[in-house]
Amino acid sequence: MTSFDTSPTLTAWRALLAVAVVFVMLATTGWSAIRDQHVDGPRELALASWARDRIAGHSLPEVDAPAYRMAHFFATLSSGQQVALAGKYPSVVGNLNGAPVTLRYHANRVALRQAVAVEQVRAHDERLSPDGRGQAKARWERFRSMLGGERQILAFDPSGKGRAAEVFGNLDRAARVSVVVPGVDTHLLTLERSKRAFAAPVGMAKSLYGAERSASPGTRTAVIAWADYTAPAGLGMDAALGGLAADGAVRLNAMVGALPGGSKVSLFCHSYGSVVCGVAAHRAPDRVADIAVAGSPGMRAANAGQLETGARIWATRDGDDWIGDVPHMEFGGIGHGADPVDPEFGARIVSAAGAAGHSGYFEPGTESLDNFAAIGVGAYGSVSCASADSTCHSGISGERES
Numbered sequence: 001m002t003s004f005d006t007s008p009t010l011t012a013w014r015a016l017l018a019v020a021v022v023f024v025m026l027a028t029t030g031w032s033a034i035r036d037q038h039v040d041g042p043r044e045l046a047l048a049s050w051a052r053d054r055i056a057g058h059s060l061p062e063v064d065a066p067a068y069r070m071a072h073f074f075a076t077l078s079s080g081q082q083v084a085l086a087g088k089y090p091s092v093v094g095n096l097n098g099a100p101v102t103l104r105y106h107a108n109r110v111a112l113r114q115a116v117a118v119e120q121v122r123a124h125d126e127r128l129s130p131d132g133r134g135q136a137k138a139r140w141e142r143f144r145s146m147l148g149g150e151r152q153i154l155a156f157d158p159s160g161k162g163r164a165a166e167v168f169g170n171l172d173r174a175a176r177v178s179v180v181v182p183g184v185d186t187h188l189l190t191l192e193r194s195k196r197a198f199a200a201p202v203g204m205a206k207s208l209y210g211a212e213r214s215a216s217p218g219t220r221t222a223v224i225a226w227a228d229y230t231a232p233a234g235l236g237m238d239a240a241l242g243g244l245a246a247d248g249a250v251r252l253n254a255m256v257g258a259l260p261g262g263s264k265v266s267l268f269c270h271s272y273g274s275v276v277c278g279v280a281a282h283r284a285p286d287r288v289a290d291i292a293v294a295g296s297p298g299m300r301a302a303n304a305g306q307l308e309t310g311a312r313i314w315a316t317r318d319g320d321d322w323i324g325d326v327p328h329m330e331f332g333g334i335g336h337g338a339d340p341v342d343p344e345f346g347a348r349i350v351s352a353a354g355a356a357g358h359s360g361y362f363e364p365g366t367e368s369l370d371n372f373a374a375i376g377v378g379a380y381g382s383v384s385c386a387s388a389d390s391t392c393h394s395g396i397s398g399e400r401e402s
Helices: 010-026 042-052 068-077 079-088 101-123 130-146 199-217 243-257 271-285 367-379
Strands: 152-157 163-169 174-179 221-226 264-270 288-294 312-316
Touching: 068 174, 079 101, 101 130, 130 163, 163 199, 174 199, 174 243, 174 271, 174 367, 199 221, 199 367, 221 243, 221 367, 243 264, 243 271, 264 271, 264 367, 271 288, 288 367, 312 367
Parallel strands: 174 221, 174 264, 264 288, 288 312
Antiparallel strands: 152 163, 163 221
């Protein structure tokens, strides 16, 4: 870990560099705001029908009702009524914070089967362009994959580029829950990969779950691959701004706050995902014990104190990660603030030995993954500090906190 020069001259040069980067982005990508979900698509029609429907003589709750109210509503229904509602409104029930997680898994399997049927037809529709049919085939194959085995899909919305979340482990019984928050270009077609598997959200979460089980076999843990927000497409202006992170932060906190039981939660935030976590921090539920960022462009804060959270803040970056060459500053709303691995930021800096670049932090055998697993299960004494912060354990009492 190198030392950090914070002289006024260097700060001025960084500001000029940030402005130059902005003009390059504008020239090459334009103001490429994400067009979110389709208007009046199947999900929107289902939401409209849900708002008018009743069950057992009672109106259905508003879909944005607080999770505790949603949980109470489902608790008043029989198992048969719950399943019937999920069958009638799979795209709604499968994404309701506060609904029983096993019911959400069931609803999303129904929604996935419907989505497979839609994309199968589109893949052979001669009215579509070859590219359109190819895209439909790719989505068809992805949705079929998500239906395989006993996969636990916590959220699924195929509209637009799509969003999803997948669970590894038993959320209802978990004492510790880890949430992987990925960065740019996250959508349904990049949810998982056969090559460079551990650079995709599902591969990251699978790898972390395995590492946590190895680190502490007796700890009841679960890991969520959380790709349930609209991420920037590439390194355009959306990636340099905080609008999508703000929207993602609201969704992240809502999901975490609705998790069953009293589990402690650790957030593992990669690249632009760390911007999401930084924005979410000050309103994160109290159950969030740790926020760990890797390859971060910044957390939209000048220091850890500005995050206004009681969660422990951890940061890591591999020496070969290109994100280290990006100006870590905010200028006119562009950029994401200070570098979390700068000792002056105030995070606990941990080793990323073996990570090899921007996308290797969840690769098995790396110190970054081992450190994430130790944080996730609360084995803080097993965390390997980076050379720049040999005191990253300071202020943490005991080997394991729950």
